[in-house]
Amino acid sequence: MLKGKEIILGVTGGIAVYKAVELLRLLTKAGANVHVIMTRAATEFVAPLTFQTLSGRPVHTELFSLIQEQEIGHISLADRADLFVIAPATANFVGKVACGLADDLLTTAVMATxxxxxxxxxxxxxxxxxxxxxxxxxxxxxxxxxxxxxxTGLLACGWEGEGKLPDPEVIFEEALAALTQKTLPEVRVVVSAGPTREAIDPVRYLSNHSSGKMGYAIAREAARRGAEVTLVTGPTALKVPAGVNVVRVESALEMRDAMLERAATSDIIIKAAAVADYRPRERFDQKVKKGDATLTLDLEKNPDILAELGSQKGERLLVGFAAETEALLENAEKKLREKNLDLVVANDVAAEGAGFHVDTNIVKFLYRDGRVEDLPLMSKDAVAAQILDRVEALYRTR
Known part of the structure; x- marks a missing residue:
């Protein structure tokens, strides 16, 4: 994800320095080469050795210290950086940089980059x-x-309000967004994700195994590229991606209403949700008690959201998913044709590494001109990037 990227992590003095350790771990795990600069105050909270151990590189603390006896430290660090991340940043640091002051290694490097x-x-x-x-x-x-x-929350000083350093995962996501080229500025993207739940009674419902991971990854990648993203999501345990507007729904009917409303003002629609095909004809007001050995539920068909979107898409770009267990290409091609899609992302959910509740996927892209493109096993974040690459190419030709 960040392989080969050179990131300077600046750490200033504050109780939240411990969170910068986890941020460093996330950045290095993603493949970045991280160089840590600590202010003198920061070293009072966490020892430089901690950052050095996790980064595998010396921690820089002094302005007047040559690197390899040839390089001027602050210039070398400033020149090599693809991104500076300052976490935590104190009011003192922000004030100095805003006034153009450079009196230590970190402020000098920031001013020089x-x-x-x-x-x-x-x-x-x-x-x-x-x-x-x-x-x-x-x-x-x-x-x-x-x-x-x-x-916002309880601060170390005892006050409660704005001022807490966000979770490292939030800062990590913002770092990824900062390094992502803004190829979809002002483009309105609607993504659906997750399962739907069709209530039987106040306790039970019909649903499916969708985790929502693929749809959330697509929404996250679109936001990184500068799009205005709305995520219409069924019930999941996932965190909403940074910079994404979220609409939460439960049933297929709720998802239909939400999708049709947002699609009317969108440019790109990506429907990754696993919507229930049927719902109970009757919803019981009270919990159905155990009785006979068998129970029969009368089901009625839910509306076909993707078909409705296809029938009224106009100039919008519409992408659908075909999650199958057999006849993958035949079923996906049928969906592409019958529902007026521009692209179908097809995957065999029975294949190892491509089903629900895993972080990987194996997909095929089917286009309107008959092309079929195979992708190998990769993470769902990587699949999302591949999907957005194809969506951008199709969108530019419209």
Missing amino acids: KAPVLIAPAMNMNMYQNPIYRENEARLKKHGYLFVHPA
Whole structure:
């Protein structure tokens, strides 16, 4: 995901320094080469050895220290960076950079770099709301600096409010977005994901094994590329991707209404949800008690959301999924033709590594001109990137 990327992780003094350790782990796990710069205050909270062990590289702390006795430290670090991430960032750090001050290694390197700079502030809520700090942050944003909005909660000082350093996963996602080319600016994308639940009574329902992972990965990748993303999701245990608007639904009828409403103002529709084909004709008001050895439910057919979207898509780009257990290509081609799709993503959910509740997938792309493209086993995040690459190519030709 970040293989070969050179990231400078700047760590300033604050109780949230411990979260930067987990952020470092996420960045290195994704393949990035991470170089850590710590301010003197940061070393009072976590020893540099911790960061050195996890990054596999020396931690930089001093301005007047030559690298390999030939390079000027702050210039070398500034030049090699694809991205600077400052987490946590104190009010002092933000204020110094906003005023053009460079009096230590971190501020000097930030001032010298041409790479994007992503700042994750963490401080007391009153400091965060101080108008001087707000002016400093606004000034840096005006000059192109990127910020991760702090979380709200109980702060180390005892106050409760805005100012907490967000979870490392949030900062990691913002870092990925900062490194992703904005190829879909102002493009409105609607993605559906997850299963639907069709209620039998207040306790039981009919559903399927969809985890929503594929749809969430697509929404996350589209947001990284600058799209305005709406995720219509059935019940899942997944976190909503950063920068994505979410609409939560339960039943197929709720998903139909939500999708048709959002599709009317969209440019691209990607329907990855696993919608129940049938629902109970009658929903019991009370829990159905155990009685006879068998129970018969009368089912009625749910509306075909994808077919409805296809019949009224106009100039919109419409992508569907075909999750099959047999006759994969035949069923996928039929769906492509009958539902007026521009692209079908087909996968055999019975294949190892391609079913539900796993992080990988094996898919085929079917196009309107008859082309079929096979992809090998890869992570669902990688599949999402491949899908968005094809969607972008189709969208540009419309």
